[in-house]
Amino acid sequence: MTQRALLAAATLTGALASATALAQQPPTIAVVAKVGGIPWFNAMEKGIEQMGEELGVEAYMVGPTSADPALQVRAIEDLISRGVDVIGVVPNDREVLEPVLERARSQGIIVLTHESPESVNIDYDFEMISAQQLGEEHARLMADTTGCEGSYAVYVGGLSVPAHNAWADAAVNWLEENCQGLTPAAERFGVAESVDDSRSTTLDLLRAHEDLAGIMSFGSQGTIGAARAVKERGLAGDVAVVGLFSPGQGRRLVHEGVITGGFQWSPLEAGQAFVALGNLLYEGGEVSDGDALPVLGEITLDGHTIFAAKPVELNADSVDALAELGL
Incomplete structure (x- = not known):
């Protein structure tokens, strides 16, 4: 083999190794809440961080200071500019978010919503209960x-x-x-x-x-x-x-x-589901009706809406135990 051929082979090998290493890099998953600082979304943030640590991915929540759709738009625009791999959002106003979510997907970002089955410019919406x-x-x-x-x-x-x-x-x-x-x-x-x-x-x-x-x-x-x-x-x-x-x-x-x-449902589990589902899709996984998915369990798929069945009843008999779980 000539020196030029050896150099070309070495260059190709190096490029393939770099591509493989890049493909193996864990994703960055960011979730935009409706509003930060309230117990519901504090529990969701805990679930996001727990699942991120378990899967070895970078996962975090962005909590706007008020339930203003414009603040969610700004947060998503910032995440697009940062080049995150997965954006999750719990929309305050579905229609207001559609253009910015379309922009995210056009740049190859996986988009997930929760509590928004009518969203259009997404990969999937997931609901913990119908x-x-x-x-x-x-x-x-x-x-x-x-x-x-x-x-x-x-x-x-x-x-x-x-x-x-x-x-x-x-x-x-x-x-x-x-x-x-x-x-x-x-x-x-x-x-x-x-x-x-x-x-x-x-x-x-x-x-x-x-x-x-x-x-x-x-x-x-x-x-x-x-x-x-x-x-x-x-x-x-x-x-x-x-x-x-x-x-x-x-x-x-x-x-x-x-x-x-x-x-x-458990906001902590919803946070975990954002990360687990985002990581599954990032790794090339698919979702089909009747699948048993991480966190969500056996699901029903209706279009791009994933329905789990995980209701939690709140009453005098259950509230203390649920509170001790940090919910």
């Missing part, structure tokens, strides 16, 4: 607690938050069919990501509606704020408060009989 199941479980609890008498109000994190409104739709539809004596006191309120806003809204509703029998919140802070207002008015047990909440944040209100209960 929207219908979560909504109907809360509706049944509200019906059992109120006896289907009086009026009720519904809180969501925002009127454009996809999953919250899907859950609320399922709950309201179930009540309309099965609990007709319980009627809406007003249109739904987009206050469930703020304790203060949900508290003040509940106080206003209690003043305006003497027959108010319950608040149903599809957002972790709405349940807490509503319960605080009910407690202030001395109406614990008279006005039902059902919904999602972080067990560590709501356990005392449950034991005081102010929060009736609710259903959710």
Whole structure:
């Protein structure tokens, strides 16, 4: 072999070795939360970090200072400029995020969402429980607690938050069919990501509606704020408060009989799922209906939405154990 041929072979070998090393580099996975600093997303961040350490990948969460879709857009733009491999997001407004998510995918970034099955410019959305199941479980609890008498109000994190409104739709539809004596006191309120806003809204509703029998919140802070207002008015047990909440944040209100209960999933497991699914796709893995996926278990695939079935019931019997898990 000539010297030139030997040099060419050595160069090719070196290039292949470099390419192999590059392919073996672990991905960087970044998840954009709705808002940082609240217990729900603190638990999600813990799950992201745990799974990142377990898999040996760089994984972290970005928590905007408020539930403003524009802040999520900026965070995603920053992640694109950093060249991360996987972007996960829990959208505050699906439509606002579509252009920036399309840009991320055009640059080869894997995009995952959670609580946003209608998102378009993504690889997959994953849900820990179906929207219908979560909504109907809360509706049944509200019906059992109120006896289907009086009026009720519904809180969501925002009127454009996809999953919250899907859950609320399922709950309201179930009540309309099965609990007709319980009627809406007003249109739904987009206050469930703020304790203060949900508290003040509940106080206003209690003043305006003497027959108010319950608040149903599809957002972790709405349940807490509503319960605080009910407690202030001395109406614990008279006005039902059902919904999602972080067990560590709501356990005392449950034991005081102010929060009736609710259903959710583990935000810690959702954080783990972001990283496990992102890593699976980065390594070339595929997702099919009926697969048993890491963290999510056996799934149902509907288009690009992955549905797991991992509901967690929140009540006086379960809340302490769940709180001890850091949820």
